[in-house]
Amino acid sequence: MKKISKLPFSGTPEQEAQLRAWLEENGKKPGAAMPALQFAQEIYGYLPVEVLRIVAEGTGRSLEEIYGIATFYAQFSLSPKGKYKIAVCLGTACYVKGSGKILAKLEEKLGIANGDCQLDGKFSLEASRCIGACGLAPVFTVNEDVYGRLKEDGSELDAILAKYRD
Amino acid sequence: MDMVKVKINGIEVEVPAGSTILEAAYKAGIDIPTLCYLKDINEIGACRICVVEVKGMRGMVTACVYPVADGMEVFTNTEKVQKARKMNLELVLSTHNQDCLGCVRSGDCELQKLAKDYGIKDTKAWSGMNMEWPVDDSAAHMYRDNSKCILCRRCVAACGVTQGIGVIGANERGFETHIASAFEQPLDNTSCVSCGQCIVVCPTGAIAEKDDTDKVWAALADPTKHVVVQTAPSIRATLGECFNMPIGTNVQGKMVAAARRLGFDKVFDTDFAADLTIMEEATEFLHRFTEGGAMPLITSCSPGWVKYCETYFPDFIPNLSSCKSPQQMFGAVAKTYYAQKMGLDPKDIVVVAVMPCVAKKFEVGREDQSAAGVPDVDVAITTREFARMIEKAGIKFDRLPDEDFDKVMGEASGAGHIFGASGGVMEAALRTAAEVLTGKELEKPEFMEVRGTDKGIKEAVYTLAGKTIRVAAVSGLANAKEILTKVRNGEAQYDFIEVMACPGGCINGGGQPTQPASVRNFVDLKSLRAGALYTQDERMTLRKSHMNQEVQALYKEFLGEPGSHKAHEILHTSYVARPIKY
Ligand code: SF4
Ligand code: SF4
Ligand code: SF4
Ligand code: FES
Ligand code: FES
Numbered sequence: 001m002k003k004i005s006k007l008p009f010s011g012t013p014e015q016e017a018q019l020r021a022w023l024e025e026n027g028k029k030p031g032a033a034m035p036a037l038q039f040a041q042e043i044y045g046y047l048p049v050e051v052l053r054i055v056a057e058g059t060g061r062s063l064e065e066i067y068g069i070a071t072f073y074a075q076f077s078l079s080p081k082g083k084y085k086i087a088v089c090l091g092t093a094c095y096v097k098g099s100g101k102i103l104a105k106l107e108e109k110l111g112i113a114n115g116d117c118q119l120d121g122k123f124s125l126e127a128s129r130c131i132g133a134c135g136l137a138p139v140f141t142v143n144e145d146v147y148g149r150l151k152e153d154g155s156e157l158d159a160i161l162a163k164y165r166d
Numbered sequence: 167m168d169m170v171k172v173k174i175n176g177i178e179v180e181v182p183a184g185s186t187i188l189e190a191a192y193k194a195g196i197d198i199p200t201l202c203y204l205k206d207i208n209e210i211g212a213c214r215i216c217v218v219e220v221k222g223m224r225g226m227v228t229a230c231v232y233p234v235a236d237g238m239e240v241f242t243n244t245e246k247v248q249k250a251r252k253m254n255l256e257l258v259l260s261t262h263n264q265d266c267l268g269c270v271r272s273g274d275c276e277l278q279k280l281a282k283d284y285g286i287k288d289t290k291a292w293s294g295m296n297m298e299w300p301v302d303d304s305a306a307h308m309y310r311d312n313s314k315c316i317l318c319r320r321c322v323a324a325c326g327v328t329q330g331i332g333v334i335g336a337n338e339r340g341f342e343t344h345i346a347s348a349f350e351q352p353l354d355n356t357s358c359v360s361c362g363q364c365i366v367v368c369p370t371g372a373i374a375e376k377d378d379t380d381k382v383w384a385a386l387a388d389p390t391k392h393v394v395v396q397t398a399p400s401i402r403a404t405l406g407e408c409f410n411m412p413i414g415t416n417v418q419g420k421m422v423a424a425a426r427r428l429g430f431d432k433v434f435d436t437d438f439a440a441d442l443t444i445m446e447e448a449t450e451f452l453h454r455f456t457e458g459g460a461m462p463l464i465t466s467c468s469p470g471w472v473k474y475c476e477t478y479f480p481d482f483i484p485n486l487s488s489c490k491s492p493q494q495m496f497g498a499v500a501k502t503y504y505a506q507k508m509g510l511d512p513k514d515i516v517v518v519a520v521m522p523c524v525a526k527k528f529e530v531g532r533e534d535q536s537a538a539g540v541p542d543v544d545v546a547i548t549t550r551e552f553a554r555m556i557e558k559a560g561i562k563f564d565r566l567p568d569e570d571f572d573k574v575m576g577e578a579s580g581a582g583h584i585f586g587a588s589g590g591v592m593e594a595a596l597r598t599a600a601e602v603l604t605g606k607e608l609e610k611p612e613f614m615e616v617r618g619t620d621k622g623i624k625e626a627v628y629t630l631a632g633k634t635i636r637v638a639a640v641s642g643l644a645n646a647k648e649i650l651t652k653v654r655n656g657e658a659q660y661d662f663i664e665v666m667a668c669p670g671g672c673i674n675g676g677g678q679p680t681q682p683a684s685v686r687n688f689v690d691l692k693s694l695r696a697g698a699l700y701t702q703d704e705r706m707t708l709r710k711s712h713m714n715q716e717v718q719a720l721y722k723e724f725l726g727e728p729g730s731h732k733a734h735e736i737l738h739t740s741y742v743a744r745p746i747k748y
Contacts, residue, residue, distance in 0.1 A: 001338055004349055049349055049748075062332025063748060064356075067348035072339045078349075 002071050003115030005079035009050045015043050016054065023058025032059050033069050037076055046080040082117045082124030084164045086110075088140040091130030098152035099138035103127060105154035106140075109161065123164070170236040175243060187218055187229035187240050192688055198242050199251065199280055201318050201369055203230035205687045208323035213258075213316070215280065217250050218242045226250060252284045260292035263313035269371040276369035276682050277316060299344060304352035306531060307360040307524040308375050310334075312344050315372035320683075321345065321364035328669055330644030331474075333358045333748070345372075351748040357477050361470035361643065361667045362524035362548075362676015367686070375524045375677060379555050381545045385516040386429045392508070393516045394432040395425050396496045396575075399440060400522045400586030400672040401549050403698035407679040408553030409563040414694035416702055419568020424556045425520075426569060435571045436519065437578030439496035440585040440594070442720070443467065444711035446489045446737050447591075448598040449729040451662055455635070460484035462653065462660040465591050467491045469529035470667030470676070472741065474643050479650050480743035488738040490542070492585065493519045493526055494535050496575065497542030498736045503724045504574060505538065512538035519546045522586070522675030525667065537736040548677025577716040580611075580703030587696035588641035588671035589616035589624055592664040596628065596637070597710045603631040611709050617700070619670035619692035623649055625660075636660045642669035670696065 022039050026032050036055050037047065044051050047070050049063075056063045070076045088094075088103040103125075107113055110123050117124035133139050136148025147160055168183040174194040181190045191198050202213040209231050217226040221239035226247065229240075241247065259281065266272045281289065299312035319336060322345065326332035333356040337346050347356045365373045385393045402418035411417065425433040451463050466472055466487040475482050490498060496519070501512035519526060526546035529535070535542050547555075556563055570576070581597050584590035593613040600608050615626035616637065622645035625638045638660050640646050646665050652658035668675045670692030681691060703709060711717065725733045 001342055001350075052348070062326060062335070062348075064332055064335040064348040065326065068335040068337050071337045 002077070003079045003113070005046065005048055005117065007048075007080060007117060007119060007121075009048050011044055011048075011050060019043055019051070019054055020058065023055070027058035028060060033061060033066060034073075037066070037070055037073075041076060044080075046077045048078070048080075079115060080117045080121065080124065082122050084123050084142050086123060086125045086140060086142050087128040087131075088125070089129070089131050089133075089138065090127045091134065091137075093130070093134035094138040097138040099140070101152050102138055102140065102150055102154055102157070105157055109154075109157060123161075170234055170238075172234045172236070172238040172240060174240050181234060183234075183236075185234050187220075187227070187232050187234055187238075188216060188687075190234050191218075191229065191240070191242055196242055197684060198229045199283070200230050200683050200687070201276065201280075201316060202320065203687065204320050204323060204367060204683060207327045208318075208320050210319060213254075213318055215251055215254055217247060217254075219244050219247055248284070251280075252286065255280055255284055255286055256288070256291045258316050259286065259289050260294065261296050262316065263311075264289055265314075269314070270374045270377070271371035271680070274680055274682070275371060278370075279682075297342060297344070302346075302352050303376070304354035305358060305360065305528075306354075306376065307527040308353070308362060308365055308373060310345070310353065310373050312346070312372065314370050315345055316370055317343060317345070318369060319345075320367040320369065321373055324363040324367045325358075328642055328644060329359075329361060329363055329667070330647045331357070331359060334364065348748045356748040357744070357746050359470045359473040359477065359643070359667065360525035360528040361474075363668060365524065365676050366674075366678060366680055368680075369683065375548050375551065376527060377551055377554075378527065378545050378547050379551045382518050382547060382555065385518070385544070390514060391516045392431050392510055392514055393429075393518060394434055394500055394504075395430040395518045395520060396434045396436040396439070396493070396500075397421060397425070397520045397552075398436045398493065398522055398586065398672060399583050399590070399699065400675065400678070400695070401520050401552070402583075402702075403586060403673055403695045404522065404549050404678050405553060406563075407681070408550065408557075411564070413681075413685075413689065413691060414698045416698040417563075418702070419570070420563060420566040422571055423566040423569040424561050424563060427561050427566075428555060428559055430518070432572045432575075433569075434496070434500075434575040435578050435582075436492050436496050437582035437585065438575045438714070438716060439492040439499065440582035440591075441579050441711035441714040441717045442495050442499070442737070443489055443492050443585075443591075444581060444594050444598050445717060445721070445728040446495075446733060447487050448595050448602065448711075450487055450489065451595065452599060452602060453729065455633075455661060462663050463487055464662075465664045467585070467591055468525070468665060468667045468672075469523065469532075470525035471643070471646065471665045473525065473528065473744070474646065474667060475665075476741055477744040477746060478647070479654075481654070482650060483741045483743060486741055488734075488740070490535065490737055490739045491529065493521060493546065494529065494542045494739070495737050497544075498535075498537035499575065499720065501538035501540060501542060502736055503720055506724075507574065512540050516545070517543045519543050520549065520552045521546050522549055522672040522677050523668075524548060524676045526677070532739075533742070534739045549679055550677060553679070574716060577708075577714055579711050579714050580706040580709035581711045582714070583699050583706075584703050586672045586699050587617070588619055588666050588669075589613075589639040589664065590671065590699070591666075592616045592637055592639045592662065594711055595662070596630075596635075598712045599635075600628075600630045601710065601712065603633065608710075616664070619674070619696050620690075622669060635662065637662045637664075639664040641666040641671050643667055645669075673699070
């Protein structure tokens, strides 16, 4: 199930105006909900309740209907991504080499669960499918950087995270 | 109308072009099983239990949505069809919590019946890992148990289409698909109005009322309590269905006898309080109409509607009649006037209400509903729960004699009885308002224009004592939304509007006996049930609320005039704007 963000909403009036303008023009067209959600996610980066309420109002649908669509399609996210997005590969090759344990260690170190983002918006953590670097298993990525051949005990993690201290 | 000829299992039938195979088969006297299909509101062709073979076509088609064509030959019961349906059922059962023995719907469950009809011997054929869903029992009126949900989405259509609310729907996808509210909020934290329309359309035990019968049994067993029961206008028109009587049978006499045998100290009629409501509401209407006040006046008998108004149209709160609903007026009078007359302490009186409605469970806990300092009504149970009590007590319902309600709060006029159908409150109010305005007896007490359960919005203009009164009777909340939006935008003007949350009124309430889709899709449930009440009214000599002698005695001995200060303290209430939640 999709992770629902507990972070406080930090949308700006400009963002809201942009979304409302789009909805004003397109919201009542048939099939508007999908593109509306796409546009909203482009603006906000994710889809919290505050945003879904605007989309529901603008498309004349109920909040639950919009939520149902947002959770049906994989492309929509209900929680924000951090400045540094950590994705731990749980593909078969990585998994047998202990990436599950690494994910658990990262959850512990970052204080957030899989699918969450830190309150200050710095790190977000998610599991991913095979990213095609099986030779390096187990693997995780921080934005574009790939870290592989990691030790199961997680002893390298602190040093890696320290690189993103800014 | 263009007609086409088709053959169903070799039987030729003629049906209007555009009919579905399901409809043509019905005409040929053949039932095709359905699970997801509900005429007009849920035509999604998703469950595929209704598959049939069509001559000349390779695959099977879904009979519920597939239109017939001239000359079409359909086979509804071939080996291939039976196999497909059986497999389909086995797959549904593989994720189903098969707890039939303890299930509220056992015996009238559409899934259970199909499993039996199709001879599913191995109900665990495809079982494996399953999702685990917690039961959502957060709300006062109902619970949802997704472990028994077959994802037919009938409830979603009832909530979203019929009622225009949409607080429940399908979330996530694939194996994780489930019915819930936005952001997985418990129902209590949504703007569900407690109408229960989702319950009566659910084919299984996945949604049901909160059972309050234990509270009633406990009260009946307590010798220190004086337990009285009131039955709503529509119960007499539906209760018989729970005991296999034909739809539309009026069982008032047996209902009273059953209640007496359950051990209630007094068996009273909510219809007495319906007449009382008319006295207060007609007075309120005439006052606002002649002296000013928020107009149109809108009725407040239906707690699902009241909650809807408070949540979605709070700007209309001043228009709501300040009258308590008949259920609550009854309780208020029982714990003041009746208590005094009987020399009872209101704290020792337990008022049980048998209602067509699950929102009544919410209503008993509302603020400003305690005329005697204790809640006006203690327990509200649905028609279904009442039937379960009768069943449990071993009372042979069909063999009961017909008995009469007890005195003091047991008399009712025909006007009180028709409260149970959409338009009934309006008609009852007009009968009284007309005679008060003109000072003359009405020649004809019928106001036909506001009758009927087929239309969700009925409008009429009447001239009473030279005054023009524009009225509307609305049922189903999607219709309420339509009409209130028009009034708000100045596109329509009325003086008096009746709103019932449930389509067709209380006779089709969320607490009424369940009927399978095979009945709902083909039988006019609403008009049959409403017919029982109109027939009763027609046969009576007492047809106007203000002629009710017990109501007259109540005013004379206790309340004074309709609309008096005392009447206001006891019979009227207040409303609150509610924020839209999830
Ligand atoms: S929903 Fe139907 S099949 Fe399921 S447990 Fe209840 S009675 Fe049995
Ligand atoms: S009780 Fe009424 S409002 Fe609430 S979920 Fe069911 S249909 Fe919707
Ligand atoms: S709760 Fe009942 S009506 Fe709703 S989808 Fe599940 S089985 Fe169907
Ligand atoms: S399994 Fe992890 S990169 Fe392929
Ligand atoms: S597909 Fe026809 S009843 Fe469900």
